[in-house]
Amino acid sequence: MKKITLLLFAFASLLQAQVPVYLDPTKDIEARVEDALKRMTLAEKIGVIHAQSKFSSAGVKRLGIPDFWTDDGPHGVRPDVLWDEWEQAGQSNDSCVAFPALTCLAASWNPEVSRAYGHALGEEGLYRGKGMILAPGINIYRTPLGGRNFEYMGEDPYLTSRMVVPYVQGLQSVGVASCVKHYCLNNDEEYRHQVNVIVSDRALHEIYLPGFEAAVKEGKAWGVMGAYNLYKDEHNCHNQYTLNKILKKDWGFDGVLVSDWGGAHDFDQAVRNGLDMEFGTWTDGLTMGATNAYDMYYLSKQYQKAIVEGKYTTKELDEKVRRVLRLFFRTTMNKQRPYGFLCSESHYEVAQKVAAEGIVLLQNEGNILPIKPQGKKILVVGENAIKMMTVGGGSSSLKAQHEISPLEGLKMRLKGIGNVDFARGYVGDVGGNYNGVSTGQNLKDDRTPEVLIAEAVEKAKTADYVIIFGGLNKSDYQDCEGHDRKSMELPYGQDKLITAIAAVNKNTIYVNISGNAVCMPWRKQVPAIVQGWFLGSEAGIGLADVLLGNTNPSGHLPFTWYENLSQVGAHSFGEAAFPGIWREGKKIIDEEYKEGIYVGYRWTDKQKLKPAFAFGHGLSYTTFKVSNLKAVNAVTTDGNMTFTVDVTNTGSMEGSDVVQLYITDSKCSVDRPVKELKAFQKVSLKPGETKTVTLKTDKRALSFWDEASDDWKAEPGQFVAQAGDASDRLTCKVKFTLQ
Numbered sequence: 001m002k003k004i005t006l007l008l009f010a011f012a013s014l015l016q017a018q019v020p021v022y023l024d025p026t027k028d029i030e031a032r033v034e035d036a037l038k039r040m041t042l043a044e045k046i047g048v049i050h051a052q053s054k055f056s057s058a059g060v061k062r063l064g065i066p067d068f069w070t071d072d073g074p075h076g077v078r079p080d081v082l083w084d085e086w087e088q089a090g091q092s093n094d095s096c097v098a099f100p101a102l103t104c105l106a107a108s109w110n111p112e113v114s115r116a117y118g119h120a121l122g123e124e125g126l127y128r129g130k131g132m133i134l135a136p137g138i139n140i141y142r143t144p145l146g147g148r149n150f151e152y153m154g155e156d157p158y159l160t161s162r163m164v165v166p167y168v169q170g171l172q173s174v175g176v177a178s179c180v181k182h183y184c185l186n187n188d189e190e191y192r193h194q195v196n197v198i199v200s201d202r203a204l205h206e207i208y209l210p211g212f213e214a215a216v217k218e219g220k221a222w223g224v225m226g227a228y229n230l231y232k233d234e235h236n237c238h239n240q241y242t243l244n245k246i247l248k249k250d251w252g253f254d255g256v257l258v259s260d261w262g263g264a265h266d267f268d269q270a271v272r273n274g275l276d277m278e279f280g281t282w283t284d285g286l287t288m289g290a291t292n293a294y295d296m297y298y299l300s301k302q303y304q305k306a307i308v309e310g311k312y313t314t315k316e317l318d319e320k321v322r323r324v325l326r327l328f329f330r331t332t333m334n335k336q337r338p339y340g341f342l343c344s345e346s347h348y349e350v351a352q353k354v355a356a357e358g359i360v361l362l363q364n365e366g367n368i369l370p371i372k373p374q375g376k377k378i379l380v381v382g383e384n385a386i387k388m389m390t391v392g393g394g395s396s397s398l399k400a401q402h403e404i405s406p407l408e409g410l411k412m413r414l415k416g417i418g419n420v421d422f423a424r425g426y427v428g429d430v431g432g433n434y435n436g437v438s439t440g441q442n443l444k445d446d447r448t449p450e451v452l453i454a455e456a457v458e459k460a461k462t463a464d465y466v467i468i469f470g471g472l473n474k475s476d477y478q479d480c481e482g483h484d485r486k487s488m489e490l491p492y493g494q495d496k497l498i499t500a501i502a503a504v505n506k507n508t509i510y511v512n513i514s515g516n517a518v519c520m521p522w523r524k525q526v527p528a529i530v531q532g533w534f535l536g537s538e539a540g541i542g543l544a545d546v547l548l549g550n551t552n553p554s555g556h557l558p559f560t561w562y563e564n565l566s567q568v569g570a571h572s573f574g575e576a577a578f579p580g581i582w583r584e585g586k587k588i589i590d591e592e593y594k595e596g597i598y599v600g601y602r603w604t605d606k607q608k609l610k611p612a613f614a615f616g617h618g619l620s621y622t623t624f625k626v627s628n629l630k631a632v633n634a635v636t637t638d639g640n641m642t643f644t645v646d647v648t649n650t651g652s653m654e655g656s657d658v659v660q661l662y663i664t665d666s667k668c669s670v671d672r673p674v675k676e677l678k679a680f681q682k683v684s685l686k687p688g689e690t691k692t693v694t695l696k697t698d699k700r701a702l703s704f705w706d707e708a709s710d711d712w713k714a715e716p717g718q719f720v721a722q723a724g725d726a727s728d729r730l731t732c733k734v735k736f737t738l739q
């Protein structure tokens with residue numbers, strides 16, 4: 001009997017060694033994390049904290065935990081690359097829906113649209129087998145030269161916070177982790193690996209961190225990506241202050257801190273300073289990396305060896321692994337995950353909705369928009385009317401299932417109604433390849449700028465309307481990762497073209513495609529200007545619908561549209577403030593954010609500058625009145641306030657307005673901005689309709705970051721709240737007191 005039991009036992013343990021020991025799915029996540037952690041060997045633990053390919057890390061086969069796949073982010077799920085190459089894997093199932101860029105999403109000022117965006121992206125990611133999407137990007141727009149501003153949500157920490165939370169929640173609601181990036185202070189691109197940002201604690205907390213804090217505390221993001229740059233002389237992928245202290249201790253972040261690709265640079269810091277998953281590192285120091293360098297990563301073999309040799313205990317390792325396991329149980333090991341869908345109709349609808357709500361009507365003199373197309377000759381001009389924009393820009397480059405260009409969109413919508421002609425106008429970048437994905441377009445045109453302009457002008461003379469599509473194009477230095485723009489002017493001689501056309505046709509409409517403000521020296525000569533962003537798959541439809549009035553525009557600027565760089569805080573303190581000054585040896589460049597908290601409208605307000613278009617500006621085909629702002633409580637002791645304000649559609653078309661509430665501290669012991677956005681709501685109204693909107697603010701809305709106590713502080717006294725529908729169109733105000 002004893003013999004038989006022993007035999008059975010031996011057989012059972014043999015089985016145990018060979019068959020995966022699946023983890024009990026009924027236990028709660030923390031119990032499962034501890035359970036799994038106990039069963040893992042040192043090698044298995046090391047295996048899950050660093051990459052095994054360009055975009056994946058290992059699971060634990062023995063325990064039935066699958067490999068973990070990440071992907072970019074943030075405008076659609078990036079096509080798959082080869083295991084250890086940046087070349088395309090050549091899949092036929094990785095064409096996606098390209099959603100509008102995040103600047104457009106922010107311009108919608110509609111958190112529910114952001115939730116739908118995250119959700120649709122999550123479903124696409126799920127279909128493609130991704131456990132984490134490297135998105136969204138929320139670095140603050142500090143200068144219009146910032147190469148990646150198009151992937152971010154503008155200049156204001158409050159707007160960014162309100163928009164990032166539902167994006168993260170929507171994405172994670174389908175069991176795909178969000179990896180909010182790039183934490184933190186990655187506000188320009190040119191020297192992103194070498195820049196050491198010097199910024200006051202106050203600006204750090206008031207301007208640069210709130211979006212991340214909201215994503216973590218309210219959005220409950222499961223992932224955050226460390227930024228490439230340095231802060232306090234440590235890279236942000238392993239930074240004692242930003243990661244261990246602020247992110248993990250102060251905010252209680254329980255997810256994984258993922259390094260940006262190749263963002264880890266120091267072994268001991270990688271172990272101790274908050275990095276949980278290392279991706280993309282080229283630890284042999286070669287610029288182009290080594291083949292299959294994964295064993296050479298900091299958090300790989302050398303870490304394992306150092307633990308075996310007793311140089312580190314497993315304290316830091318177990319903490320990292322716990323977080324990674326938590327990520328697994330929230331995503332790939334979550335049996336409740338719904339199904340994924342790729343390129344579904346509902347995703348295209350979301351893409352259209354974001355475009356419809358985010359396109360900004362900047363100017364519309366004489367109400368020349370919307371176009372009345374019946375029997376009219378419409379001339380479309382410009383490379384951006386035909387160029388596919390979903391390919392390019394860096395890691396957010398996509399392989400879209402389809403992309404409707406502005407010219408195609410107009411032709412589709414005007415079929416049988418108007419007559420559309422096209423003139424190239426200028427030649428910008430005729431390339432259409434990024435990272436092995438090609439648009440397949442041949443945009444080559446060898447004519448000289450003079451010939452191109454002459455042709456467009458000639459045609460413009462007899463057109464009823466001219467619509468010029470210009471701007472930037474996601475090529476290097478034109479809204480693209482890795483570099484900043486070299487100037488704020490439009491490239492490729494577009495100013496000349498636009499001026500020449502406006503001189504011969506008074507119905508000229510300029511549609512700007514970009515994620516950044518551009519100089520518009522001809523602004524007064526062109527009656528209508530539309531900000532058309534990078535709109536993704538449905539670009540042409542979104543734009544045509546606004547131009548033709550099928551959509552009443554309701555986007556508002558998420559950043560200040562400066563006339564030129566002389567109006568920008570970051571450019572007002574010489575090169576020390578941008579792009580920075582190299583230290584001896586040229587390894588590190590110090591960039592000091594000398595404008596402090598005065599970013600965007602906070603700067604133009606303080607300096608009394610009039611930008612081309614103010615933060616929060618956006619017109620409609622109808623008109624609105626924002627009036628009757630009231631504080632429900634005139635005195636607050638806990639800092640909580642409730643306001644009501646009326647918004648009326650005073651025009652003749654149904655439309656949506658964005659009611660914005662700004663707060664001013666009348667008297668304070670520290671210098672404070674003239675006003676700051678603290679609440680907003682998008683409201684849809686029929687002609688003649690009035691709605692009373694309720695806006696609530698809390699103590700944080702009255703507070704500044706007090707460097708002495710290292711905390712938020714609201715000083716008792718009088719405050720003023722103002723409401724309107726742009727930062728320069730505040731039409732009512734009310735005073736209240738914090739006691």
Ligand code: BGC
Pocket residue numbers: 072073134181260261395
């Ligand atoms: C970018 C990240 C991106 C990563 C992976 C990096 O170069 O900065 O935003 O997620 O590459 O593609």
